Amino acid sequence: xxxxxxxxxxxxxxxxxxxxxxxxxxxxxxxxxxxxxxxxxxxxxxxxxxxxxxxxxxxxxxxxxxxxxxxxxxxxxxxxxxxxxxxxxxxxxxxxxxxxxxxxxxxxxxxxxxxxxxxxxxxxxxxxxxxxxxxxxxxxxxxxxxxxxxxxxxxxxxxxxxxxxxxxxxxxxxxxxxxxxxxxxxxxxxxxxxxxxxxxxxxxxxxxxxxxxxxxxxxxxxxxxxxxxxxxxxxxxxxxxxxxxxxxxxxxxxxxxxxxxxxxxxxxxxxxxxxxxxxxxxxxxxxxxxxxxxxxxxxxxxxxxxxxxxxxxxxxxxxxxxxxxxxxxxxxxxxxxxxxxxxxxxxxxxxxxxxxxxxxxxxxxxxxxxxxxxxxxxxxxxxxxxxxxxxxxxxxxxxxxxxxxxxxxxxxxxxxxxxxxxxxxxxxxxxxxxxxxxxxxxxxxxxxxxxxxxxxxxxxxxxxxxxxxxxxxxxxxxxx
Ligand code: ADP
Ligand code: ZN
Ligand code: MG
Numbered sequence: 001x002x003x004x005x006x007x008x009x010x011x012x013x014x015x016x017x018x019x020x021x022x023x024x025x026x027x028x029x030x031x032x033x034x035x036x037x038x039x040x041x042x043x044x045x046x047x048x049x050x051x052x053x054x055x056x057x058x059x060x061x062x063x064x065x066x067x068x069x070x071x072x073x074x075x076x077x078x079x080x081x082x083x084x085x086x087x088x089x090x091x092x093x094x095x096x097x098x099x100x101x102x103x104x105x106x107x108x109x110x111x112x113x114x115x116x117x118x119x120x121x122x123x124x125x126x127x128x129x130x131x132x133x134x135x136x137x138x139x140x141x142x143x144x145x146x147x148x149x150x151x152x153x154x155x156x157x158x159x160x161x162x163x164x165x166x167x168x169x170x171x172x173x174x175x176x177x178x179x180x181x182x183x184x185x186x187x188x189x190x191x192x193x194x195x196x197x198x199x200x201x202x203x204x205x206x207x208x209x210x211x212x213x214x215x216x217x218x219x220x221x222x223x224x225x226x227x228x229x230x231x232x233x234x235x236x237x238x239x240x241x242x243x244x245x246x247x248x249x250x251x252x253x254x255x256x257x258x259x260x261x262x263x264x265x266x267x268x269x270x271x272x273x274x275x276x277x278x279x280x281x282x283x284x285x286x287x288x289x290x291x292x293x294x295x296x297x298x299x300x301x302x303x304x305x306x307x308x309x310x311x312x313x314x315x316x317x318x319x320x321x322x323x324x325x326x327x328x329x330x331x332x333x334x335x336x337x338x339x340x341x342x343x344x345x346x347x348x349x350x351x352x353x354x355x356x357x358x359x360x361x362x363x364x365x366x367x368x369x370x371x372x373x374x375x376x377x378x379x380x381x382x383x384x385x386x387x388x389x390x391x392x393x394x395x396x397x398x399x400x401x402x403x404x405x406x407x408x409x410x411x412x413x414x415x416x417x418x419x420x421x422x423x424x425x426x427x428x429x430x431x432x433x434x435x436x437x438x439x440x441x442x443x444x445x446x447x448x449x450x451x452x453x454x455x456x457x458x459x460x461x462x463x464x465x466x467x468x469x470x471x472x473x474x475x476x477x478x479x480x
Contacts, residue, residue: 001242006203008234009211010169011161014176015154016186017130017194018061024129024153025052025095032192036135036146044129044151046091051280054079058153059102059284061185062127063294065155066103068183068301069122069176073291077102077284079127082273088132088145096128096156098275102284108159108179109303110171111321120172121160130154155185161200161211166230170223173197174325178302181327181366196221201230202247203237212237213247217254217261229254233261305330313343319351326365335372340379349379353396361400370403378406390463391415419466427465428473431457442478450474 023030026043043050066073080098106122132150134143157176163169177195180186188195196219202212215233220226232254237247252261302324309320324330333350337343358365378395381387387395387410398409410416418424431453432439442449454470 001205003235003238005206006234006238006241007206008164008166008230009161009202009204009214010163010230011200011214012157012159012163012169012172013198013200014157014159014173015130015196015198016065016157016176016180016188018058018153018155018185019187020055020057020061020153022055022057023151024055024058024127025151028151030152032189032194034148036144036148039148040150045147046089046150052095052278054281054284055153058127059286060294061153062102062125062155063286063291064183064185064298065157065180066106066125067291067295067298068179069103069106069108069125069157071103071106071122071125073286074100074102074104075286075288076100077286079278079281079284080275081278082128082275084273086131087143088134088147089129089150090145090147094129094131095278095281096275097126101126108172108175110168110175112168112171115317118162118168120162120168123158123160125155125157128154128156161202161214166227166234169199169230170227173223173226178325178327182301183298190221190223193219193221197226199226199230201233201237203234203241212241213249215247215250215252215261217252218264220254225254225256228256228259229261232259236261302327302330309347313347315343315347319347322355323347323350328368329365332365332368332372332375336376336379339373339376340383342379342383345379345383346375349375349382349392353393357396357400368400370399374399374403374406381406381410385417385419385466386410387415387417388463388465388467390458391417394463415464417466418461418464419469421469424465424469424473427457427460428470428477431460432474432477439478450478 017030020030022028023044026041028039028041028044031039043052063073077097077100079095081093082096082098083093085092086094101124103125104123106125107119108122109117109119111117130149130152132145132147135146136143159172163172177188180195181188186194190196199217199220200214201217202214204210204212215237217229217233220229233252240247251264253264254261306320306324309315309324310317315323323333329350333346336346340346354368357363378392378399381395382389382392391410394413394415395406395409399406435453435456438449438452450471453474454467457465457470457474458467
């Protein structure tokens with residue numbers, strides 16, 4: 001059998017650090033970084049005799065996430081202890097949620113490349129505390145624990161095993177990230193670890209009803225590694241099965257450098273954790289009114305923005321999808337359009353020049369350094385003919401490096417468009433003089449020679465000549 005005879009099955013457990021000011025069970029700051037062990041207190045350092053107090057904002061943020069992903073919200077919930085040897089969590093248990101999570105049975109809709117929609121079901125969303133971090137000592141003397149991150153609130157979003165390709169897994173994670181950014185419950189900075197995913201992968205023969213045994217790759221925090229890891233791990237499993245072997249249910253570590261997975265430990269089952277209700281914490285009871293108020297406070301979600309862009313502004317679905325996929329990009333679009341009043345021009349510029357730039361530099365939309373105002377002003381300069389579209393590309397490159405008002409960039413670099421008839425005529429005559437062959441070709445009926453001449457004139461003026469005027473004047477001269 002070959003690879004094509006197998007189907008990949010995946011479910012993701014996404015951990016997102018919540019952007020509350022304080023930790024989940026104490027009043028320490030959640031701020032990233034800081035000198036080791038400066039953002040902690042006896043509670044999050046797990047001193048015996050201390051008592052946790054649940055931060056209400058954590059519950060609110062988790063419910064927001066649940067509402068934004070179509071979950072049922074519990075009216076009664078609780079915290080449980082998950083017992084385990086955690087070298088970076090001195091309590092030796094993590095306060096999490098077991099059988100009464102805050103949110104259950106939701107879904108996230110993704111749209112694949114063929115514009116097909118698919119609902120990825122969510123099993124649950126629960127709250128829990130993050131662990132600290134081990135810093136491995138430079139001198140090989142051991143590891144030092146930093147508890148700044150211990151007690152930072154997390155939500156864990158568990159999906160059903162509904163994903164069927166690395167591409168779908170990536171789309172799903174991008175969608176979850178986008179939703180959490182829209183509702184402002186997490187900054188989702190993957191490079192800082194505030195959004196990370198455990199990726200569960202199994203394979204089965206096509207047509208087979210039951211799932212295969214899964215392996216789990218922990219704490220993946222880049223889209224690229226996730227895609228690579230899924231491809232590697234699914235191929236590895238297929239090879240094992242093809243050779244008559246069987247898959248061990250285990251936890252794996254993905255190594256980005258070698259591009260391979262390594263076994264970390266056998267997988268624990270729920271009973272290994274000896275979950276039990278945390279006796280130090282009260283039950284969480286939520287009234288209808290409480291949930292209703294949170295619902296009212298939800299900002300506009302990507303789906304609704306997308307609909308608005310398609311129906312009210314007339315953007316193509318593809319464009320609306322791409323722009324709303326990132327809250328940052330969507331905000332940029334809205335602000336720029338408001339400034340220049342030309343939605344279509346802004347979306348075209350985003351879909352072509354900005355997207356191309358992001359792809360080339362491997363940047364994510366939230367790394368765009370310029371403001372919607374600056375983008376809007378750039379579009380105004382193009383619309384008014386102050387600069388040509390080729391100069392606009394150069395201004396964009398500067399905006400990515402050192403953002404400031406586009407007009408200032410244009411002035412500093414002497415990029416104003418030449419729209420002076422006399423100046424344009426001078427260039428046209430010069431180019432005609434230098435390209436007599438093209439003139440002869442044009443007169444012999446090879447109309448594409450005109451494009452060549454315009455191109456030469458553009459080159460001569462370093463992209464600054466007004467293309468409409470160039471065209472017109474060349475025609476006039478050639479038809480003489
Ligand atoms: P645990 O905490 O033990 O990993 P969870 O129930 O929290 O268990 O998460 C299990 C994850 O693994 C879910 O996302 C689920 O969709 C996924 N999963 C379960 N079975 C399979 C399977 N056979 N193949 C791929 N993914 C699976
Ligand atoms: Zn603390
Ligand atoms: Mg897991």
